[in-house]
Amino acid sequence: MRAVTVGGPPGSGTSTLCRLLKEELNIEYVYAGEVFRKRAEEFGLTLAGFGDLCEKDPIHDRRLDDEMLELARKGNILLEGRMIGPLCKRSAIPSFRIFIDADPHVRAGRLMERDGGSIEEVVTNMLEREESEAFRYRNIYGIDPREPVHYDLVIDSTDLTPEQESEMVMDMLKGEVSK
Numbered sequence: 001m002r003a004v005t006v007g008g009p010p011g012s013g014t015s016t017l018c019r020l021l022k023e024e025l026n027i028e029y030v031y032a033g034e035v036f037r038k039r040a041e042e043f044g045l046t047l048a049g050f051g052d053l054c055e056k057d058p059i060h061d062r063r064l065d066d067e068m069l070e071l072a073r074k075g076n077i078l079l080e081g082r083m084i085g086p087l088c089k090r091s092a093i094p095s096f097r098i099f100i101d102a103d104p105h106v107r108a109g110r111l112m113e114r115d116g117g118s119i120e121e122v123v124t125n126m127l128e129r130e131e132s133e134a135f136r137y138r139n140i141y142g143i144d145p146r147e148p149v150h151y152d153l154v155i156d157s158t159d160l161t162p163e164q165e166s167e168m169v170m171d172m173l174k175g176e177v178s179k
Contacts, residue, residue, distance in 0.1 A: 003093065012102045
């Protein structure tokens with residue numbers, strides 16, 4: 001099986017979908033965000049602080065992306081990260097690329113539920129993070145990972161349950177295998 005990639009903005013439901021797909025597909029799962037958070041801790045920085053460092057020195061993003069691409073080349077893996085789908089496409093790595101999005105208010109509510117804080121803080125942090133990432137990805141790769149052209153399947157999770165999303169993905173993957 002080729003690599004399956006899942007990307008989307010904060011709060012869109014990518015991690016929830018990946019947990020379901022990991023069980024359905026019974027394959028290894030790697031979350032780039034977790035690796036990024038661990039690296040921030042290693043530098044003694046917050047997530048936002050490490051994002052600022054990455055804006056100044058793209059080597060950190062490139063290293064993580066290169067590691068994710070190497071995993072994708074091996075196939076039979078589920079990879080979650082904002083850049084992995086577009087980078088697999090650009091590198092012609094056999095992959096099934098999924099993008100999850102949702103209404104920004106819904107995403108903010110999900111993040112608030114998960115991380116706590118006031119809605120104002122959550123929205124501010126969410127938008128700052130998205131801007132930082134968009135800036136970095138444009139500067140490093142000339143790619144906006146939010147553009148649908150990079151993906152095989154785009155899902156708006158605003159009004160869907162994670163189970164409905166998983167069913168959509170599994171149906172698409174079954175169709176791919178039967179071709």
